[in-house]
Amino acid sequence: MQLSHIALFTAGSLLYAGFCPPRQRGWLLMIASVVALYWLQPTLTIFYLDFALPTATLALAAAVWWVTRPPENPPMLNGDDRLALALLAGLVLALSATRYLAPELRPTASRAPDVPPVALALLLLGLAGWALRRLFGVQRGALTAALVVLVALFIVLKTPPLAAGLAAALRGLTGQNQALAAPLDLEWLGFSYVAFRLIHTVRERQMGKLPALSLREYVTYIIFFPAITAGPIDRAERFVRDDRALLPAGENPAARLLTAPRLAEAGGRIGMGLFKKFVIADSLALLALNAVNAGQAQSAGALWLLLYAYAFRLFFDFSGYTDIAIGLGVLLGFKLPENFDRPYLKNNLAAFWQSWHITLSSWARFYVFSPLSRILLRHKVNAQAAVFLAQMATMLIIGLWHGVSGGFIVWGMWHGLGLFVHKWWSDRSRKWYLSLNQKPRLKTAWTAAGIFITFQFVTLGWVWFALPLETAWRAFLGLFGLVL
Amino acid sequence: MAKWDWLERPPAPYTPGFLARVLVKAALLFVALNAAFALLDPLPALGRLSLYNRLFPGRHRLPYGEDPARSYNLSLWSLEAMLESHEVARPKAAGEFRVLVMGDSSVWGVLLRPDETLAAYLDAGGYAAPDGRTMRFYNLGHPIMALTKDLMLLDAAMACQPDLILWPVTLQSFPRGQQLEAPLVQHNAAAVRRLIAAYGLALDPADPRLLDDSFLDRTIIGRRRDLADLLRLQLYGAAWAATGIDQFYPETYEPRRSDFEPDAAWQGLTPETGLPDDFLAWDVVEAFFARAGDLPVLLVNEPVFISSGQNSDLRYNFWYPRWAYDAYRSRLFERAQANGWPVLDVWDAIAPNEFTDSPVHLTPAGSRQLAGLIAPVLLKIAGQP
Numbered sequence: 083m084q085l086s087h088i089a090l091f092t093a094g095s096l097l098y099a100g101f102c103p104p105r106q107r108g109w110l111l112m113i114a115s116v117v118a119l120y121w122l123q124p125t126l127t128i129f130y131l132d133f134a135l136p137t138a139t140l141a142l143a144a145a146v147w148w149v150t151r152p153p154e155n156p157p158m159l160n161g162d163d164r165l166a167l168a169l170l171a172g173l174v175l176a177l178s179a180t181r182y183l184a185p186e187l188r189p190t191a192s193r194a195p196d197v198p199p200v201a202l203a204l205l206l207l208g209l210a211g212w213a214l215r216r217l218f219g220v221q222r223g224a225l226t227a228a229l230v231v232l233v234a235l236f237i238v239l240k241t242p243p244l245a246a247g248l249a250a251a252l253r254g255l256t257g258q259n260q261a262l263a264a265p266l267d268l269e270w271l272g273f274s275y276v277a278f279r280l281i282h283t284v285r286e287r288q289m290g291k292l293p294a295l296s297l298r299e300y301v302t303y304i305i306f307f308p309a310i311t312a313g314p315i316d317r318a319e320r321f322v323r324d325d326r327a328l329l330p331a332g333e334n335p336a337a338r339l340l341t342a343p344r345l346a347e348a349g350g351r352i353g354m355g356l357f358k359k360f361v362i363a364d365s366l367a368l369l370a371l372n373a374v375n376a377g378q379a380q381s382a383g384a385l386w387l388l389l390y391a392y393a394f395r396l397f398f399d400f401s402g403y404t405d406i407a408i409g410l411g412v413l414l415g416f417k418l419p420e421n422f423d424r425p426y427l428k429n430n431l432a433a434f435w436q437s438w439h440i441t442l443s444s445w446a447r448f449y450v451f452s453p454l455s456r457i458l459l460r461h462k463v464n465a466q467a468a469v470f471l472a473q474m475a476t477m478l479i480i481g482l483w484h485g486v487s488g489g490f491i492v493w494g495m496w497h498g499l500g501l502f503v504h505k506w507w508s509d510r511s512r513k514w515y516l517s518l519n520q521k522p523r524l525k526t527a528w529t530a531a532g533i534f535i536t537f538q539f540v541t542l543g544w545v546w547f548a549l550p551l552e553t554a555w556r557a558f559l560g561l562f563g564l565v566l
Numbered sequence: 567m568a569k570w571d572w573l574e575r576p577p578a579p580y581t582p583g584f585l586a587r588v589l590v591k592a593a594l595l596f597v598a599l600n601a602a603f604a605l606l607d608p609l610p611a612l613g614r615l616s617l618y619n620r621l622f623p624g625r626h627r628l629p630y631g632e633d634p635a636r637s638y639n640l641s642l643w644s645l646e647a648m649l650e651s652h653e654v655a656r657p658k659a660a661g662e663f664r665v666l667v668m669g670d671s672s673v674w675g676v677l678l679r680p681d682e683t684l685a686a687y688l689d690a691g692g693y694a695a696p697d698g699r700t701m702r703f704y705n706l707g708h709p710i711m712a713l714t715k716d717l718m719l720l721d722a723a724m725a726c727q728p729d730l731i732l733w734p735v736t737l738q739s740f741p742r743g744q745q746l747e748a749p750l751v752q753h754n755a756a757a758v759r760r761l762i763a764a765y766g767l768a769l770d771p772a773d774p775r776l777l778d779d780s781f782l783d784r785t786i787i788g789r790r791r792d793l794a795d796l797l798r799l800q801l802y803g804a805a806w807a808a809t810g811i812d813q814f815y816p817e818t819y820e821p822r823r824s825d826f827e828p829d830a831a832w833q834g835l836t837p838e839t840g841l842p843d844d845f846l847a848w849d850v851v852e853a854f855f856a857r858a859g860d861l862p863v864l865l866v867n868e869p870v871f872i873s874s875g876q877n878s879d880l881r882y883n884f885w886y887p888r889w890a891y892d893a894y895r896s897r898l899f900e901r902a903q904a905n906g907w908p909v910l911d912v913w914d915a916i917a918p919n920e921f922t923d924s925p926v927h928l929t930p931a932g933s934r935q936l937a938g939l940i941a942p943v944l945l946k947i948a949g950q951p
Contacts, residue, residue: 388805
């Protein structure tokens with residue numbers, strides 16, 4: 083999101099809070115989120131792909147909504163769902179019709195495809211959905227199939243050679259030069275967040291915990307515009323609680339949006355987010371570690387300087403965006419979950435992961451660590467080995483969420499190993515640590531040492547996160563003066 | 567007395583009145599700060615606040631960069647900030663004989679590492695002045711072809727206590743019409759006007775190219791670009807300190823041209839019109855010497871690429887037709903003789919293969935060779951008053 087996006091979102095949110103009739107709020111949010119999905123999508127080199135990918139997001143959301151409906155729901159859509167479906171299709175067609183507007187007035191990344199082919203594509207999508215339902219019905223297997231499709235899509239998009247292969251295939255379809263295919267051809271706005279939200283709803287349905295959601299609620303949850311680019315990854319049942327609280331003021335006093343406390347909270351969060359992102363993070367970006375300057379650093383001290391700049395840049399950039407998302411959410415009547423809680427001031431790695439990208443680490447804890455630990459323990463794997471394996475797998479998944487590359491794998495393993503060592507150490511030092519309560523000065527010193535060590539460990543880990551693997555090795559050794 | 571308890575005090579519920587008061591106070595503060603900024607114009611003072619030479623080493627050459635992200639360097643207009651970021655801003659050491667090397671992009675060192683420039687090679691020579699002081703050379707070149715820019719920089723750099731000025735020049739910096747073209751000159755209108763008045767330069771102080779700031783331009787909002795540049799210069803200081811890089815070095819570059827069209831024109835002049843005496847800004851050269859006062863100045867007619875390619879009988883290089891350059895050289899010597907300016911003419915001293923992407927940019931070897939040619943002459947005049 084650029085400043086212009088944020089300014090327009092803020093202004094739009096204020097108008098929404100002040101003037102939108104309460105009964106229309108939910109609908110307006112869905113419409114705004116759909117338009118924002120196309121507006122924020124980066125321009126792509128493959129013809130019409132920057133229109134097709136947001137459309138695919140909507141199609142995926144609608145399809146997964148269908149398979150995650152409670153089994154007891156009637157097979158036919160109710161009135162609201164039919165309206166939502168019609169509205170989605172209408173919006174996609176309307177957005178494609180904006181191709182006739184002047185370029186500066188178009189909300190799409192580039193000129194959209196013409197209306198008839200878009201209408202035909204929507205019709206084919208609908209027919210495919212109908213045929214699949216006729217063939218397989220809505221059964222448990224559909225949930226598993228949805229999971230497989232989402233994970234497969236995720237792997238393809240996040241694995242550079244696979245993404246480049248897919249890009250080449252798409253270039254072949256559009257008659258473009260396949261030799262120029264690159265993973266960046268498939269820069270799909272918010273897909274990482276969308277996919278994890280979709281997977282969350284599938285798993286919750288499989289566990290029978292997902293509340294019944296209307297199509298409008300579900301689509302809005304998946305593509306909620308303040309959180310589409312940088313999270314947080316909210317939970318559906320929490321999101322829908324806020325959504326349903328957007329009732330007429332007479333029926334729900336909490337539904338008045340334009341109140342002084344709300345404006346103060348939203349203004350404060352958005353202002354803080356803008357400062358973090360556009361002043362601090364963008365300034366630090368001028369000297370933050372990257373693949374070029376890592377090879378130019380003249381000393382170990384210089385590399386540490388670049389690395390610290392990267393560590394703080396990453397935090398202020400990401401947490402700044404989160405603040406903006408939360409602030410916009412407040413204006414719109416949603417209390418999005420916090421994603422950061424002073425992570426660099428935590429005195430151990432477990433606490434760091436409870437305060438850094440909280441919603442992603444919670445997601446991984448729910449859907450990877452806990453089930454995997456249970457399975458391993460059920461299969462009589464030694465408890466310590468089970469914890470080790472589950473922690474490594476969880477951190478690997480978090481690493482791979484950022485991209486399938488050697489650097490992210492090493493970064494995930496770095497943290498997995500760190501968490502295991504931390505647990506091993508804290509299990510053995512618990513009594514001693516508790517005894518520190520009698521010696522406050524020593525406890526303070528120990529806590530400070532813990533903060534320092536944790537920060538250093540996390541910061542060293544960013545080397546693998548920031549750089550391609552081969553550069554990262556050199557930089558890592560260079561930090562200790564071994565290779566320069 | 568109000569207690570210092572706001573950290574622990576539970577937050578008061580926000581009311582519309584409270585919010586309105588906050589907004590009004592913020593607006594008033596915003597207006598007041600902007601007005602105060604415009605009235606006080608603290609930009610020069612802010613430019614003198616620098617982490618260079620304190621936290622980071624000073625730059626070996628003046629800030630200039632067309633690709634800041636890759637060069638860890640940027641072009642800005644604040645002369646104070648430019649000089650403060652340079653190593654010349656360090657206090658002069660006892661026993662130091664300070665030589666400022668002024669000039670254009672060839673002195674600054676386009677495509678050259680900081681330790682491959684003329685100033686760097688002279689500095690590496692470890693020369694001693696006749697009075698025994700160690701000669702230290704500072705690269706104050708700036709990649710703009712205009713004598714007025716050199717005069718303006720010298721005027722600012724005189725505060726750095728130089729003992730000698732080395733000033734390589736070339737014809738391309740002389741056209742009078744070009745003296746106020748450079749953005750650095752245009753954005754320092756007050757300094758240029760002062761020099762015009764002090765030395766009676768034949769330049770129009772009301773020239774519209776000199777940018778005058780309105781009251782709004784001088785507010786924080788109006789100065790946001792300048793303020794951001796000051797901040798970026800400091801931030802790039804860390805990257806400069808870490809990498810020693812202050813310029814982007816492309817893997818390949820387009821070499822200076824060797825073949826030319828059969829065209830003998832230069833700056834709208836032809837062999838028929840000749841080179842009118844007032845076409846070149848000799849008054850700026852006179853002002854430069856006057857500003858240097860008692861300090862010795864060595865004027866160097868810098869090396870140029872001499873082509874042997876197509877139509878090289880008409881042109882020495884892409885910039886200079888033979889007739890114009892020859893006329894300039896002869897005028898330079900006439901003026902130098904008349905005014906007593908020490909001049910070293912090395913225009914043809916460097917082999918053609920030591921020029922890179924322009925008729926005056928040298929390779930490291932060419933740069934070293936030039937330093938070797940200049941040093942003996944420099945040592946000779948170093949002891950002269």
